[in-house]
Amino acid sequence: MLPFRTIIPCLLICSAFATQAAPLRFPSPKGDLVLLVDRNPDKADTIRLEGPSGKLFLTLAVEDDLKTGQIKEGSVLWSPAGDAAAFAVGNDQKFEAWAFVRATEGWKYLKLPKPADAEKGTLTSYQSIPSKWQGDRLTLNITAASPTAKPDAPALSGSLVVAIDVEGGSAKKVEETIATPAPVKEAQ
Numbered sequence: 001m002l003p004f005r006t007i008i009p010c011l012l013i014c015s016a017f018a019t020q021a022a023p024l025r026f027p028s029p030k031g032d033l034v035l036l037v038d039r040n041p042d043k044a045d046t047i048r049l050e051g052p053s054g055k056l057f058l059t060l061a062v063e064d065d066l067k068t069g070q071i072k073e074g075s076v077l078w079s080p081a082g083d084a085a086a087f088a089v090g091n092d093q094k095f096e097a098w099a100f101v102r103a104t105e106g107w108k109y110l111k112l113p114k115p116a117d118a119e120k121g122t123l124t125s126y127q128s129i130p131s132k133w134q135g136d137r138l139t140l141n142i143t144a145a146s147p148t149a150k151p152d153a154p155a156l157s158g159s160l161v162v163a164i165d166v167e168g169g170s171a172k173k174v175e176e177t178i179a180t181p182a183p184v185k186e187a188q
Contacts, residue, residue, distance in 0.1 A: 023048070024071075028082035033057070035078075035085050037071045045071050045089075049100065049107060057107045058100065077130045079138075083166045084110070086130040086138055097128040097140050103169035113173040115142045115160050128160070138162045138171075142178050 023036040031052070038046040049058040072095050075088035086099040099110040115126055126144035133139075144156040158178035162171045 026076045026078070026085070028078050028085075029080060030082045033082065035076060035087075037076070039070075047071070049085075060109070072129060075129050077133055077138075079133045079164070079166075080135070081166075084133075084138075084164055086112075086133075088127070088129045090127070094125060095127040095129060097130050097138075099130075099138065099164070099171065101164065101166045101169055104167050105169075108169055110164070110169060110171055112138075112140070112162055112171050113160070115140075115144070115158075115176065115178055126156075131159070136164050136166070137174065138164055144178070 021039055023038045026035040026037070028034065034050050034052075036048040036050060038048070040046065044061045047058070047060045048056060050056055070089070070091060072088035072090065075086075075095075075097075077086050079085070083102040084099060086097055088095040089098050090096055097112050099112055100107055101110045112128075115128060126142055129141045131139050131141045138161070140160045140162065142156070142158050142160055156178050158176070160173065160178070161175040163174045164171050
């Protein structure tokens, strides 16, 4: 029988390892790559891009304004060709779409265009979530608080379509539809 003073440290060590969750795995369409998300409840998530043999192409801590960036569940999308991946990173107040592409010089972060309100200019507080890839086009769903900053003002919503040049490693806004939803008429 183990003495009491030996059991306590073993329990503490074992519980520390038990809380380490397995990374979330998002394989590419071709299966030649996998995007791994290491969840870190006390700090930013970590993204790793690996090949099937475990070769590491990219590692990134997804810090945001509050330094606690998390990958939004269900937001990881691979391009149909498997040469780009997009996902939303953020916290309770803000989610922003991120993308990585397999450019000529290797995998790199791709800066996506910011959404804008047609009347007020660039939005500062918004959620941008990747919703679909179609060829070289990435569609982002956008929701934002009203730019008037009035508490009872209706929110904005819509979409932003971005053309992705994988080889060149660039993104260009192609279409943007962000507006206040029309009020719902009540039945008489």
